[in-house]
Amino acid sequence: MTHTYKITGKHQPSAHVHHQPNHLQSKPIAHHHEPGGGIYYCPMHCEGDKTYDKPGNCPVCGMDLLKQPVLHRATQFTCPMHPEIIKDQPGACPICGMDLVPLGVDLDAENHTYEDLLRKFKVAAVFTIPIFIIAMTEMVPNNPLFKLMELKYWNWVQFVFSLPVVFYATWMFFERAWKSIITWNLNMFTLIGIGAGVAWLFSIVSLLFPAAFPDQFKTHHGTVYVYFEAATVILTLVLLGQLLEARAHGKTNSAIKELLKLAPNTATRISADKAQTVSIDDIQKGDLLRVKPGEKIPVDSSIKTGEVTIDESMITGEPVPVEKKPGDKVSSGTINGNKTFVMVAEKLGSETLLSQIIEMVNTASRSKAPIQKLADKISGYFVPVVVLIALLTFSVWAKYGPDPAYVYAFVNAIAVLIIACPCALGLATPMSVMVGVGKGAKSGILIKNAESLEKMNKIDVVIIDKTGTVTEGKPSVEKIGSVNQDFTEKDVLERIVALNSSSEHPLAEATIRYGEENQVKVHPVSDFEAITGKGVIGKLEGAKLALGNQKLMEHVGAEISADLAEQVKSAQKLGKTVSYLSVGKLAVGYVVISDKIKASSAGAIRKLQEEGLQVMMFTGDNEDTARAVSDSLNLNGFKAQMLPEDKLNEIKKLQAEGKMVAMAGDGINDAPALSQADIGIAMGTGTDVAIESAAITLVKGDLNGIAKARLLSHKVMGNIKGNLFFALGYNVLGIPLAAGLLYPFFGILLSPMIAALAMSFSSVSVILNSLRLRAAKID
Template sequence: MEKSLSDHYYCPMHCEGDKKYDNVGECPVCGMQLVKEERAPINSAKFRCPMHPEIIRNEPGACPICGMDLVPLKVNVQEEDKSYKTLLHKFTIACIFTIPIFILAMSEMIPNNPLYNITSLKNWNWVQLILSVPVVFYASWMFFQRAWRSIVSWNLNMFTLIGIGAGVAWLFSVVALIFPNVFPNQFKTHHGTVYIYFEAATVILTLVLLGQLLEARAHSKTNSAIKELLKLAPNKATKIVNGKEQVVAINTIQKDDLLRVKPGEKIPVDGSILEGEAVIDESMISGEPIPVEKGKGAAVSSGTINGNKTFVMKAEKVGSETLLAKIIEMVNTASHSKAPIQKLADKISGYFVPIVVAISIITFIVWAIYGPEPSYVYALVNSIAVLIIACPCALGLATPMSVMVGVGKGAQSGVLIKDAESLEKMNKMDVLIIDKTGTITEGKPSVEKIVSADSEFSENDILQKIVSLNSSSEHPLAQAVIHYGEEMKISSKPISNFEAVTGKGVTGMFEGAKLAFGNEKLMEQVKAVISPELHKQVKDEQKMGKTVSYLSEGNRTIGFVVISDKIKASTKEAIHKLQHEGLKVIMFTGDNEDTAKAVSERLSLDGYNAQMLPEDKLREIKYLQTQGKKVAMAGDGINDAPALSQADIGIAMGTGTDVAIESASITLVKGNLNGIVKARLLSHKVMRNIKENLLFALGYNALGIPIAAGILFPLFGLLLSPMIAALAMSFSSLSVIVNALRLRNAKL
């Protein structure tokens, strides 16, 4: 199968940060096998006949040979599975040759060894050498290549230690076999042959291969969240062309195409419902288990599942623009980024290998001088054990494995994290700033009433002007007015010189008169007079938590509209949970003082600031940061983008604008504050998991290296065989991955 041109690979230890490689292979820094980055198969849909695999088509349909339906084909072969199979093959070869070597070596412990009746010990040693060649030069040769590369580039790593340890044991044995007379008598057995360590070298290499094999299998599970998201991507859709239905491949769908979604089918792309209604399971993207009822005009997302009704939708976002594709890309990017805590592990790893090599040399010297006879044999065996048991791999994997699993868990729960740094920082926040519209409220404002303040204009006249003026605006309040106008059968008329005044409202020319629609600050800007009676009416509405926008013509304020936006059902509970965890929750809103106060009191917030422009929000966040506060900001609008970027953590509502989402570090797919509770809990669990991994990796080496050096020998007569050290080393890395995998079952 050909490799996709867009395939990318990364090092699981992230030695060079988020750097990607175009070809599969080994990391040039640490020597680890590169892992293929999972990507959504947006433009690579192919179909194959299950009976005739040679039949491959770009479109769904029937096999021309047998007539069976073609089935979706996974175009990109999973490189990690190929890596696993390669390792499994090499491990099998290593076992086939290592087991006989081990049996021959262990047979020396049998009294009156029957093998010596066949031939001498020297000849059996030659047999061990011959059997060891496939293990060293085929099955495990990659370890020596990585070790040599690490020494040449001075990027010392676990393969440096394995290469030196196993290489010294094997080369020593070869020299001992060919030139036995160069060694003193203490190196020799009672048969006159020198002690050899072919079994130690081959068993060590075979056990390291086993560790790599188990890691490859375990590592594939850390990508499980991305793989589950990839499974959501549909391969085909039913397109309506000239009133007829056609089954087409997903990559042929274009914007504005009409698609029919039948019961039980996955929604193919992002869009909106044109005809019919649906009950859609969005749990795979939002993390919320309850299906959502949707009617005409409602937005639907790719990968979610239709219930038991049929509807027609219009395609609005296709390919890489869909929410599902963006989620997969965001999870990929975050999974491969470095958390600040990893800098500690990287710094330790930089000193780790030289220190271990130094300890190994010291171990050899101490045993050679003070050890019992044969002291040089003890010195060699124990120095090799020190090299083999030390595992910087476990230290290097401690952070990225936890981050990868944690980010995937967040995605499955509707919490999208842009990078590992944000995941770590979220646990340290002490102030949360929240916007009102679309964050606290549902972001679906509706008009309650239109009030005319001038007898010259009826309510319909006021509505006509407001609808016309807002026809060019995408603000939620503007859309509410337009929708109300449609209900009242009021159509818009042409507007010239339209201008959106950020944080205040909109202005424009209507039938020769200058109109302004917005808050009190806009009225001041256009010098429109608000009568005391009108001001009192508006204040009364605002004290009930309503949003009021004035309409002026010239310098007269001629009316206002009352708009209400329901507070999300989950908001109050989520705020109380966050406050219980020690966060101060403060609301920043562009709305007026009375409305802001009413909402703040209803939700028991720690504070609020009203009538804030985007620059005001930005300035206030900077002020909090100068006081040493760690500030998180949650918002959904274009006007929130500067504040989201300035905050230590920007949190965007998935229901908000693309600009807000781009500016944020975390995106909540469902768009409610419960997502922040989940994000904080996830951050806490991931950071705890990382610390457990680092503690385990460092503690393992702090305990294992002295034992391998022989610290227990004077007291208990215990020594650690290099073979046992190799087994322990392999399982130390595996245990770090397994511990990280526990995050998949974390409750958020």
């Protein structure tokens, strides 16, 4: 909030923006009921936040597209004792009388991919294990298998067993490899397809045309070496890696799933003194809903009757229940305490706070952090370089290796291709971002995109607004003053209430409440206008009225007497917000409004300063009020009487000095500064426009959230760097080992099968490292 008298720029009638506490404005969440419907995205985020409406493979990297978790309402109901009973509406079972329960609520979007991969893995394992046993028994003296038939026939058995593995269980890898080559989007499947495909095709040729190979490629049985076991084991292990990744993906989305589970499927609607259980989808705005103790709030509403305590920890991250009374707002997904109450439904479906939180988390999880550009750039050059290294490995071994040199050359080249797969590199950033964004959401920190999460770790200066950010934003009138004998204090109050009746700002609401308490009649005003950064003006019974700061008095040419100026200055020095009232060309009185500093503000500011950050306050309030607040909080500095463009320009100056600036505010006229700052932080109790302009939203509207967001950013970036180190370090070490670097010194070679196993688990290790963020402490 940014003005001396904050009716002025935040809520202009022409803007048609209403102040709604705890309201997050964002894209609506899609609700999909049809089979197979949904929103799908690539876990590698190859195309940024691009999504698809059908399952399949990413056209860039070939990975299975994942389904975005969505709020999926139950459209049918069944009996837990008699599953044959299926109804379109909730109610009682006609057989046993039990309450029907929702049918088909699907929160595990990844299950279908996981189940499909698990089925294919079982098939692959069933046929790969016999191939592996046959191949390994070749090294056993007096091999019992050779008593049944010769090696060349066992080679044909391996070929037959490999067909289901190649053409069913893992055929998708070859499709992705081919797509990556023809589109020249080279990726991990390029290397897998080339490595395993060459080994399998080589084995086919060796079966059909053994005489075409030199003796170096032949065993002492006279058959050519076949690599069906290498190809199938590699493909099966890669499939295992994909299976484990699919399972781990479900855990990275756990925060979103927990949020989804908060939304109940039914509610108790009251009509004509009758209570009826209805589906959430049947609720209309204005419906009266009864919520019993322990039940979840079904939709965003306002309390009509009853004083209760609401557990909002699942939304705000704060464990202390909040007391609510008639007129107060309650949010979908929060939990009622120990008293029954009745509420009026106000926001449904995608309009609810919970739905918007879920959408924001989903969007942020799919976004790319700037550091990902490094991984993308490396991956772009990586695959061609690996192919060249594999060819070089083959050439060196073929020329200088021991007999059979070509066999060694072939095996080591395949090992290089397999172990160098850059899957772990591609997962390093998106996995950490996904878990980090979910962690933030559970703590009441909503992050709009991955870039803001990364930048938060680099900020030098935090700029904060005063009203609603540092203070509670629940102002109350402390005093009405008059300095003109023609106007009593009641006359001054009547005119202030008349002007403020056209405004929706919290300060205006405070004066209107005060007027109601003092039974002041509300007179209609004409020609109402909000003057940004100054105040409001209008006409009452032909007289021009103006309510605002000293700049507004100068704007309308109103004279301020010395006595009035002194009284106002005295109140301002105590940290109060004071606005003048002028009638015609004469300032006749004033209103003193106080707004308590939030109990958490001082501790949060101190915590930020201990981390080496400068914390400054930019406010539209007067110099004396701003100084009083700044001194009480030990701020690094403040600037008063600032218009929206002043805040914007000051932030530009700081950025020109090389500072990374975070700006925290909650009003419409904070929006330009929030957009200009490197990181805009909106109070969740603020206006829609401020939240739209910000990169991070603090649901609870507490400055402690800034410290939490910074700590979360620090932990996420550390996790990403750890992932990148593991992925790059693994490849830097793995490629020379696979190429046979240790063979001349220790006689050690890396089997392609071991390379495939290591490659698969490198990806899983990156995901497991990312999952550690779920246990990170950011309080």
